[in-house]
Amino acid sequence: MIFGNRIKELREDAKLLQRQVAARLELDTPLLSKIERGERRARHEHVAALAKIFNVDEKELITLWLADQVLELVKDQVEAENALSIASKELKNSKK
Template identity: 40%
Template sequence: MKNSRSVGELLREKREEKGLLLRHVSAELDIDTAILSKIERGERKANKEQIIKLAEILDLNKEDLVVQYLSEKILYEIKDEELGEKALKVAEQQIKYNNKKNSGQ
C-alpha cells in the first residue's frame, strides 16, 4: 500500500515541518485554533473548502489530500456497518457501470 496517513496526521506533520502555529494556519482558514487542533487530531472533520485551502497553505499535494479526505468521509459513513465493505464494492461497480453507460459503451 502506498500512503496510509490520515488527513490529520498529514496536516500536523506538514504544519510542524513548516514551523507554523495553529494560530497562523487557522487564521488563514478563518476558524478558531480549537477547530484546527481537533481536525489535526481527528476529532473533527474538515470540510472540502478547508481541505483545499490547507493543501495550498501547507504545500500538500491537493489530489492526495482530497482523496484521503473523501476516503475518510466514506469510511465514516459505514464505520458501524457490518455490510460496509460489501456496500463499497457495490458502489464501485455501480460507478463503473455508470461510466460505461455515459461514455457510450
C-alpha cells in the same frame, strides 16, 4: 482521521504552529486541533486552502477528506467492506 493525521504531518513538516495555520484559514485554533485529531471535519473550502498553504496536490487532500467521510458513514456497519467493494465497481462503471 486519515485527513487530520496528514494535515498534522504537513503542518509539522512546515514547522508551523496550529495557530498560524488556523489564522490563514480564518478558524480558531481549537477547531483546527479538533480537525487534526479527527473530532471535527474540515469544510471543503478548507481542504483547498490547506493544499495551497502546504503546497501539496489538492486532489491528495480531497481524497483523504472523502475517505474519512466514507469511513465515518460505514464504520459500524457489518457489511461495510462488501458495500464499499460494490460502490467502487459502480464508480468505475460510471466513468466508462
